[in-house]
């Protein structure tokens with residue numbers, strides 16, 4: 001059976017500092033889920049746990065008390081609304097989600113790819129060096145103490161990894177050999193970390209698609225499971241989400257067998 005578009009596990013509200021729409025509330029997210037027939041959604045506002053270590057200036061206000069103020073989440077007969085966060089990995093490869101707060105989260109969505117944050121990776125870092133860093137960050141991630149089956153790998157191929165020019169992130173991904181991806185995704189599969197489907201494939205030229213999809217094909221070969229995550233911060237992003245999901249699922253030819261199910265046990 002084809003992979004059913006019945007969830008979105010990466011969603012922000014106006015509690016995230018980079019969300020600029022006051023109307024981006026949990027009620028809006030619930031309406032989006034109902035309208036599109038989604039069964040499960042997860043709130044994942046940006047978060048850094050000050051119990052782990054000193055946050056950057058941008059993360060400082062986005063602590064646990066702040067993101068927890070979204071609770072209780074609105075529910076409906078048709079939609080289960082879960083509470084989680086989008087964590088992060090800093091320049092020392094420390095993941096900012098401590099043990100105490102993990103008990104309160106149903107899913108941890110964590111990128112190792114926020115390489116646009118200048119405190120984590122200096123802006124002028126060349127693409128070649130960024131490719132090495134990408135691999136190091138991915139390697140630490142796969143060996144981290146993040147919980148098996150309850151962790152999602154956010155936007156693995158985002159342009160944020162190298163964005164001086166549009167093609168930089170594509171070049172960066174091309175620099176990483178199949179074997180490296182294969183090794184890391186085998187670890188991800190073993191730990192049942194979900195791989196997020198988040199890209200807007202319409203933005204890529206046909207000859208670029210192969211480069212950005214390659215990691216996902218390798219992940220699939222390695223037995224990784226996938227989930228949909230729009231990373232929407234706005235009404236416009238919610239509006240376009242289903243089309244983007246549809247394109248990713250088609251491109252990778254995913255079935256229900258390939259689905260990451262963090263809320264089933």
Ligand SMILES: [Zn+2]
Pocket residue numbers: 086111114154155
């Ligand atoms: Zn992100």
Ligand SMILES: [Zn+2]
Pocket residue numbers: 010012086231
């Ligand atoms: Zn996000």
